[in-house]
Amino acid sequence: MAITRWSPDTCGCVIDYTWDPDVPDGARTHSFHAVERICAGHDGLSDPPLFDTVLAENQTKNRLHGWAVANLARLRHPLEDRLSDGVEFRWSFTGTGAGRRLEVWLDGATLTAGEKGLMRAFAATLNTPATVR
Numbered sequence: 179m180a181i182t183r184w185s186p187d188t189c190g191c192v193i194d195y196t197w198d199p200d201v202p203d204g205a206r207t208h209s210f211h212a213v214e215r216i217c218a219g220h221d222g223l224s225d226p227p228l229f230d231t232v233l234a235e236n237q238t239k240n241r242l243h244g245w246a247v248a249n250l251a252r253l254r255h256p257l258e259d260r261l262s263d264g265v266e267f268r269w270s271f272t273g274t275g276a277g278r279r280l281e282v283w284l285d286g287a288t289l290t291a292g293e294k295g296l297m298r299a300f301a302a303t304l305n306t307p308a309t310v311r
Protein backbone atom coordinates (compact mmCIF):
# COMPACT_ATOMS: atom_id res chain seq x y z
CA MET A 179 0.00 0.00 0.00
CA ALA A 180 1.13 3.52 -0.79
CA ILE A 181 0.45 6.46 1.53
CA THR A 182 -0.34 9.92 0.20
CA ARG A 183 -0.46 13.05 2.36
CA TRP A 184 -3.39 15.20 1.19
CA SER A 185 -4.01 18.90 1.86
CA PRO A 186 -7.37 19.71 0.22
CA ASP A 187 -7.91 23.27 -0.98
CA THR A 188 -11.35 23.26 0.65
CA CYS A 189 -10.13 23.25 4.27
CA GLY A 190 -6.99 23.20 6.38
CA CYS A 191 -7.03 19.49 7.23
CA VAL A 192 -4.01 17.36 6.36
CA ILE A 193 -4.90 13.69 5.97
CA ASP A 194 -2.88 10.62 5.04
CA TYR A 195 -4.69 8.02 2.95
CA THR A 196 -3.63 4.68 1.54
CA TRP A 197 -4.12 3.29 -1.94
CA ASP A 198 -3.02 0.22 -3.85
CA PRO A 199 -0.50 0.96 -6.64
CA ASP A 200 -1.33 -2.40 -8.24
CA VAL A 201 -4.93 -1.33 -8.92
CA PRO A 202 -5.43 0.64 -12.19
CA ASP A 203 -6.07 4.40 -11.86
CA GLY A 204 -9.81 4.39 -12.52
CA ALA A 205 -10.53 1.56 -10.08
CA ARG A 206 -8.42 2.78 -7.15
CA THR A 207 -9.98 3.49 -3.79
CA HIS A 208 -8.51 5.75 -1.16
CA SER A 209 -8.73 4.67 2.46
CA PHE A 210 -8.26 6.77 5.54
CA HIS A 211 -4.93 6.24 7.26
CA ALA A 212 -4.20 9.08 9.71
CA VAL A 213 -4.94 12.73 10.51
CA GLU A 214 -1.85 14.89 10.39
CA ARG A 215 -3.73 18.13 11.14
CA ILE A 216 -7.39 18.98 11.66
CA CYS A 217 -8.85 22.36 10.65
CA ALA A 218 -11.16 24.56 12.73
CA GLY A 219 -14.14 23.60 10.53
CA HIS A 220 -13.69 19.89 11.21
CA ASP A 221 -12.39 20.18 14.77
CA GLY A 222 -13.80 17.43 16.97
CA LEU A 223 -14.49 15.10 14.01
CA SER A 224 -12.64 11.80 13.88
CA ASP A 225 -12.64 9.11 11.25
CA PRO A 226 -15.13 7.93 10.29
CA PRO A 227 -16.62 10.23 9.08
CA LEU A 228 -13.70 12.70 8.82
CA PHE A 229 -12.08 11.48 5.60
CA ASP A 230 -15.37 10.92 3.76
CA THR A 231 -16.59 14.36 4.84
CA VAL A 232 -13.45 16.20 3.72
CA LEU A 233 -13.31 14.19 0.48
CA ALA A 234 -16.98 14.82 -0.33
CA GLU A 235 -16.61 18.55 0.31
CA ASN A 236 -13.57 18.73 -1.99
CA GLN A 237 -15.17 16.62 -4.74
CA THR A 238 -18.46 18.52 -4.57
CA LYS A 239 -16.61 21.82 -5.02
CA ASN A 240 -14.51 20.41 -7.86
CA ARG A 241 -17.51 18.86 -9.63
CA LEU A 242 -19.51 22.07 -9.47
CA HIS A 243 -16.54 23.97 -10.86
CA GLY A 244 -16.19 21.34 -13.62
CA TRP A 245 -19.91 21.52 -14.34
CA ALA A 246 -19.70 25.31 -14.74
CA VAL A 247 -16.81 25.04 -17.20
CA ALA A 248 -18.46 22.24 -19.18
CA ASN A 249 -22.01 23.60 -19.27
CA LEU A 250 -21.87 27.39 -19.20
CA ALA A 251 -20.70 27.72 -22.81
CA ARG A 252 -21.16 31.50 -22.94
CA LEU A 253 -18.75 31.89 -19.98
CA ARG A 254 -16.12 29.44 -21.19
CA HIS A 255 -12.70 30.52 -22.43
CA PRO A 256 -12.65 30.14 -26.24
CA LEU A 257 -9.45 28.09 -26.32
CA GLU A 258 -8.85 26.65 -22.87
CA ASP A 259 -10.79 24.31 -20.61
CA ARG A 260 -11.68 26.95 -18.04
CA LEU A 261 -13.96 29.93 -17.47
CA SER A 262 -13.37 33.15 -19.42
CA ASP A 263 -10.92 35.76 -18.26
CA GLY A 264 -12.65 37.86 -15.61
CA VAL A 265 -15.03 35.10 -14.56
CA GLU A 266 -14.07 33.32 -11.34
CA PHE A 267 -15.66 30.30 -9.70
CA ARG A 268 -15.88 31.05 -5.95
CA TRP A 269 -16.89 28.94 -2.99
CA SER A 270 -17.09 28.95 0.79
CA PHE A 271 -18.43 26.74 3.57
CA THR A 272 -20.78 27.40 6.45
CA GLY A 273 -21.23 25.24 9.52
CA THR A 274 -18.83 22.81 11.15
CA GLY A 275 -18.10 19.11 11.40
CA ALA A 276 -19.90 16.65 9.15
CA GLY A 277 -22.70 19.11 8.43
CA ARG A 278 -20.83 21.82 6.59
CA ARG A 279 -22.65 23.33 3.64
CA LEU A 280 -20.94 24.50 0.47
CA GLU A 281 -21.91 27.75 -1.21
CA VAL A 282 -20.73 28.50 -4.75
CA TRP A 283 -21.06 31.51 -7.01
CA LEU A 284 -19.38 33.21 -9.95
CA ASP A 285 -17.60 36.53 -9.75
CA GLY A 286 -17.63 38.50 -12.99
CA ALA A 287 -20.81 36.95 -14.39
CA THR A 288 -24.50 36.71 -13.53
CA LEU A 289 -26.15 33.34 -14.01
CA THR A 290 -29.57 33.31 -15.63
CA ALA A 291 -32.43 31.68 -13.74
CA GLY A 292 -32.19 28.77 -16.16
CA GLU A 293 -28.46 28.31 -15.62
CA LYS A 294 -28.91 28.47 -11.84
CA GLY A 295 -31.68 25.89 -12.06
CA LEU A 296 -29.48 23.48 -14.02
CA MET A 297 -26.53 24.00 -11.69
CA ARG A 298 -28.74 23.52 -8.60
CA ALA A 299 -30.13 20.30 -10.07
CA PHE A 300 -26.58 19.04 -10.58
CA ALA A 301 -25.59 20.17 -7.06
CA ALA A 302 -28.46 18.10 -5.64
CA THR A 303 -26.83 14.94 -6.99
CA LEU A 304 -23.56 15.53 -5.07
CA ASN A 305 -22.56 14.32 -1.62
CA THR A 306 -22.12 17.62 0.22
CA PRO A 307 -25.17 19.92 0.48
CA ALA A 308 -24.53 22.93 -1.74
CA THR A 309 -26.15 26.27 -2.43
CA VAL A 310 -25.73 27.89 -5.85
CA ARG A 311 -25.91 31.63 -5.24
Ligand SMILES: [Zn+2]
Pocket residue numbers: 189190191216217218219220232
Ligand atom coordinates in the same frame (compact mmCIF):
# COMPACT_ATOMS: atom_id res chain seq x y z
ZN1 LIG B 1 -10.92 20.23 7.47
